[in-house]
Amino acid sequence: MLQHKAFKFRIYPNHEQAVQLRKTLGCCRFVFNHLLAKWNHTYQDTGKGLSYSTCASQLPAMKREWTWLKEVDSIALQSAVRNLADGFQRFINKQNESPRFKSRKHLVHSYTTRYTNGNIAVKGDRLQLPKLGWMPYAKSREIEGRILSATVRLAPSGKWFVSVVCEVDILPLPLTDGILGIDVGIKQLAVTSEGLAMDNPRYTLRYERLLAKWQRILARRKQGGSNWSMAKRKVAQIHERIRNSRLDVIHKQTTRWIRENQTICIEDLRIANMMKNRHLVKHIADASWGEMSRQLHYKANWYGRVIKETPTFAPTSQTCHVCGNKQAEVKDLSIRVWKCSSCQTVHDRDRNAAQNIKAMAL
Template identity: 80%
Template sequence: MFLATGKGLSYQTCASQLPNMKRQWPWLKEVDSIALQSAARNLADGFHRYFKKQNDHPRFKSRKHPVQSYTTRFTNGNIAVKENYIQLPKLGLGRYAKSREIEGKVVSATIRLAPSGKWFVAVVCEVDIQTLPVTDGRLGTDVGIKQLAVTSDGLAIENPRHTMRYEAKLAKWQRIMARRHQGGSNWRKAKQKVASIHERIRNSRMDAIHKQTTTWIRENQTICIEDLRIANMMKNRHLAKHIADASWGEMSRQLHYKAKWYGRTIKEVPTFAPSSQTCHVCGYKHAEVKDLSLRKWTCVSCHTIHDRDSNAAQNIKAMAL
């Protein structure tokens, strides 16, 4: 329809066809009806975003894709958690590994098959989040590669370099997968192993960033960060891998939503502010510090010896406030 008329599909158009489609293809009755409605809503939302030029047009989702998911909404108690069991529509009661207690009013649940072969269920709940007590703490942070972040109070947080820890193991299984016949059972096993290693890297990275951002949010009222253009920085082929592993964008995203939850303030310094080149003591601008290999420098004006990252964190805090 889109290729013929240039118009997208609305939710009402899709939802009105569902009864006829169920009669035509009986296997659709095996699926939760709300899940079908959710798929129709996602399709309509995809067209809406496309016409607003927010993304490309919706594409066909193959059942052979390694990631499969669907969303169902809470209606008349169809989603329930009982100890280590979760009840889902059409699936009934099933045992699952509960990572945390369910709080608040259940709104929906998304069931997803990960490329590693594991099944996950994400339960969305309405919760009243209490703001944290007001503090006097103000923190400036400068992110980096050698150190994940250096703060204005002098704390340097080492970069765990999660990808490097699993790099040899990942390369080994990628070689094994490349040698096997694509589409065969042994190739699929190797592909799943590669996906499992990637999943472990991601989980390790997310765990470290969540712990660090939560600590900053709890201890400080205002957190000052730099507004980085990470997509442009990733064009540097010598640093792209390390920038992606450090996940500065994810750190910023977490700080913003946690600050909104807990009543904190995030202040950003403009992208091209000379935070590394400026002496935070006297304000003298040292242009040669643009060279990333220069880690320590002495201000020619006040003769203060600066560590590059610590000085940048002090300037980010001052400029943002």
């Protein structure tokens, strides 16, 4: 089955290419903000916004007025207009708030260009992008399929990355009889219905002291200076290390689950509501349950697996999976092992929840 798959790499532009990349980011931001102001003005006057075609038709006049817009990739400017139109379409459909103006002080900057007439190419350990030419990249794997687009991103740590989106024919995995229930938590990141537990590495706590040290250094330095910029970049690098370590663990585990099981049962959690608990918010964010669920869903779609979810408020921890008796006092998170008052079965809290998740989802 043909699927869209992104291949992300770090790129190493030279000085001239880095200048051109920053110009492209600035021009895309300028076009987005300029057309956003026009859209807002029209919406206030008429109650209707501007369509994508109306906005895109203004690009030639903008290039004549501001000639420096011609120095960058024209497809990237069109993508900025497309992003604006998509943002307002979601706003009209009440899917999100209205688009906001972009700032050069934002932590992450990116632009997207589409594949046209071989303008994006890969040869060995070098990558070609429009208006930039060839540049080295960290080749960690081969790019497969037909190239569709590329998104260039400047991370807060100062590193440049590119995500090449390709159309790939992904073959489903062989069918298996495995059915797995997964209960996520904080003490242990996940416990399966088979009794296997996945330890929570807690990378935020692991780097907490180092992060606090550099945040103190950053707070004491004069904003805008070279030492302040260095400290800011160091803080961003620590956050990036935490994120990469966390994603590495989750990717490996979700791939293993997808390969070994045909059906995977998980909870439909309201994570945004759970994050309102000020005592647990840091640990819930560090656990990345939402990212784990996202990876399971798209990998299951790729490889022909099935994801089933239990209802949000199902009492999976309080219900005995043997006899179905419910004990409300088990709702207390400090109770890790409990005994069913009906059938006298002794339960481990997380494994019992995983068994219930599996049964309720099926």
